Amino acid sequence: MSNLLILPIILPMLVGTILIFFAKNHSLQRVIAGITAVLLLILAFYLAHEVYYHPQQTMILELGNWSPPFGIVLVADMFATLMVILSSIVGMLCLFFAFKTIETERAKHYFYPFYFFLLTGVNGAFLTGDLFNLFVFFEVMLLSSYVLIVNGGTNYQLRESFKYVVINMIASAFFLVGLAYIYAVTGTLNMADLAEKVGVLEQQGVLNVIAIVFLFVFGAKGALFPLYFWLPNSYYGPPAAVSALFGGLLTKVGIYAIIRTFTLIFTHNTGFTHDIILALAGLTMFFGVLGAVSQFDFKRILSYHIISQVGYMVMGLGIYTQLALAGAIYYIAHHIIVKAALFLFAGATEKITGETSLYKMGGLLRSHPLLGWLFFISAMSLAGIPPLSGFFSKFALILSGIQEERYVIVVVSLLVGLLTLFSMMKIFMYAFWGEQKIPTEKVDKKETMGLLKPIIPLVILTIALGLSAEPIFQFSLGVADQIMDPSNYIDSVLNQD
Amino acid sequence: MFEAALIVALIIMSVSVFLCFIRVVIGPSVSDRVVALDLIGIHLIGIVGMLMILHESLYYVEVVLVLGILAFIGTIALSKFIEGGVVIDRDHR
Amino acid sequence: MKNNVSLQTVTRLTVFIVLAFSIYLLLAGHHAPGGGFIGGLMAASAIVLLYLSFGMKKISKVFTISYPYLIAVGLLLAMGTGFIGVLVGDPFLTQYYDYFYIPFLGTVELTTALIFDIGVYFVVVGVALFSILTIAEDDA
Numbered sequence: 001m002s003n004l005l006i007l008p009i010i011l012p013m014l015v016g017t018i019l020i021f022f023a024k025n026h027s028l029q030r031v032i033a034g035i036t037a038v039l040l041l042i043l044a045f046y047l048a049h050e051v052y053y054h055p056q057q058t059m060i061l062e063l064g065n066w067s068p069p070f071g072i073v074l075v076a077d078m079f080a081t082l083m084v085i086l087s088s089i090v091g092m093l094c095l096f097f098a099f100k101t102i103e104t105e106r107a108k109h110y111f112y113p114f115y116f117f118l119l120t121g122v123n124g125a126f127l128t129g130d131l132f133n134l135f136v137f138f139e140v141m142l143l144s145s146y147v148l149i150v151n152g153g154t155n156y157q158l159r160e161s162f163k164y165v166v167i168n169m170i171a172s173a174f175f176l177v178g179l180a181y182i183y184a185v186t187g188t189l190n191m192a193d194l195a196e197k198v199g200v201l202e203q204q205g206v207l208n209v210i211a212i213v214f215l216f217v218f219g220a221k222g223a224l225f226p227l228y229f230w231l232p233n234s235y236y237g238p239p240a241a242v243s244a245l246f247g248g249l250l251t252k253v254g255i256y257a258i259i260r261t262f263t264l265i266f267t268h269n270t271g272f273t274h275d276i277i278l279a280l281a282g283l284t285m286f287f288g289v290l291g292a293v294s295q296f297d298f299k300r301i302l303s304y305h306i307i308s309q310v311g312y313m314v315m316g317l318g319i320y321t322q323l324a325l326a327g328a329i330y331y332i333a334h335h336i337i338v339k340a341a342l343f344l345f346a347g348a349t350e351k352i353t354g355e356t357s358l359y360k361m362g363g364l365l366r367s368h369p370l371l372g373w374l375f376f377i378s379a380m381s382l383a384g385i386p387p388l389s390g391f392f393s394k395f396a397l398i399l400s401g402i403q404e405e406r407y408v409i410v411v412v413s414l415l416v417g418l419l420t421l422f423s424m425m426k427i428f429m430y431a432f433w434g435e436q437k438i439p440t441e442k443v444d445k446k447e448t449m450g451l452l453k454p455i456i457p458l459v460i461l462t463i464a465l466g467l468s469a470e471p472i473f474q475f476s477l478g479v480a481d482q483i484m485d486p487s488n489y490i491d492s493v494l495n496q497d
Numbered sequence: 498m499f500e501a502a503l504i505v506a507l508i509i510m511s512v513s514v515f516l517c518f519i520r521v522v523i524g525p526s527v528s529d530r531v532v533a534l535d536l537i538g539i540h541l542i543g544i545v546g547m548l549m550i551l552h553e554s555l556y557y558v559e560v561v562l563v564l565g566i567l568a569f570i571g572t573i574a575l576s577k578f579i580e581g582g583v584v585i586d587r588d589h590r
Numbered sequence: 591m592k593n594n595v596s597l598q599t600v601t602r603l604t605v606f607i608v609l610a611f612s613i614y615l616l617l618a619g620h621h622a623p624g625g626g627f628i629g630g631l632m633a634a635s636a637i638v639l640l641y642l643s644f645g646m647k648k649i650s651k652v653f654t655i656s657y658p659y660l661i662a663v664g665l666l667l668a669m670g671t672g673f674i675g676v677l678v679g680d681p682f683l684t685q686y687y688d689y690f691y692i693p694f695l696g697t698v699e700l701t702t703a704l705i706f707d708i709g710v711y712f713v714v715v716g717v718a719l720f721s722i723l724t725i726a727e728d729d730a
Contacts, residue, residue, distance in 0.1 A: 586645035
């Protein structure tokens, strides 16, 4: 029992509520929001430290003093705390970018409160140990994301966010259906208890159906193969700070939920479920990258890349060995950071040139060299060029694929890596290389520096993740080891002393 | 015997709700639809009341009251809409 | 505008009944059907009834509170009860109850969950009215 676990959830919620009172005062909102974001990051690191040195490396909190499986528990194992750290890092830096780019008009319409409610939902979804509570936190997150995605109310945003809302509503309805099914079969919604009971029932018949329902739900939220069509258009509309946060975090919550449920609960029929996941992973990464190759818009290319890279994370789960899961976890960390950075770059270039179409940009490297080269580093990291973080995570995934003799997925992922490199180079060639299309006298060095400040830490992080691959990979292996063996999770929730 | 009568009444009420629903769908004018919707609300109150007798429980009293209030306000809002096209007046006299 | 005398007369009476009912639902909610959510919904419908029969301008003069602030206050109340447990050293959201003697009412069970419910009540009233009035401002 430690109340520390509730803090990453309740702190953003509390501050978001307080910010409602100051909705009209933009500068005060910024001060409070900034301080909170830093606090949240410190808190996340402290929580991770506590969990890491805990004897079982898993901490739980029984909300309302109701013991599991009757009450709701929060469970912080190493995977969850790692995700909380990542969400806090991205949340903080995107917030700092939002300070520079969000207009007062948007801030007046409750931008900052809902930003923090979103973080509440994300952190809650990572930390909860109850399937229904996961649904609730998904809804908290999605409701805030609906507000953030229409905030500003341009015609494009209203049109595309409608699709976003509809697809998420349908997925949530199916989530509820799945919860009803699994409650009818097992009589519990506590994840640890479910893991035990599904193990006793040996996951046959209807439990496989339920597993697929959950895969569908989380796949729709995490943009897996047949259900990714909503993503590129809806992430295109909102301001860059929001699309960076969405692109970095939101789909990863769906992926986290997939990994959590399919390493903890539905683990007894891997020949069926995990093979489907692997096939979906291959299709997702392939079609996502094809979309990216065919686009000529900065933000849209990045959105399609989210889809293709979701494939890599799920591929780690599909192969289902310790090495593969470690690779997937490393890849999630790498992806959240790099993708947020790239979206922020898109926002910065949009702010500088006023365009997102690659045809209308050009020669930014001459007028903004720092921006250009930092973008180059992140793009190379995304494409998986050593010694940056993308390389080592993909290497682990592909190595495990070869070990398990899953050659098709290995070939697909290598091909996708190549196409990723191609489309990243396309952005670099069109937007930064070539002849200058905006007049030099419009260049404002100070403004550019202000825009770059929140991005530089992300770029440094991706370099650091790559250079210190050895310790970080050891850590990922530890995390993977923990989630590959659900008995630790079950014991610390149900059989505590 | 009493129970059987209740069940028969419930069935008749359900059929009646269905008929009202048909009126809501086809109803040539808006006022037909509003009246039919109000009727559905009142039928629901009756159905819940009979369920209360059937289950010998008082727990549904609140449901009856809530349904009554909501049906009342809904009908008023709809009638105001038919009358003037504006549900909540900006300024009133 | 048209003449709404009968509606206004009925409203003057029913609003108090509905508001009393909403308070009843709020207080009954601990062991019986009811609670902050449905109570708040009833209060909101009473106020909507006022808006319907007397119009925006007149009622806005009476209710000068801003609904977003009401939502925020409700959320803070609800979250605040969670922290009572933290202060004592129990897990977040732990609820406490005791029996008190109150004149005219006799011995009553009072819980911290009631404060949580009052928070929910405020949030629901705020959200319902805020969204209804936002939509109402849009037509015409």
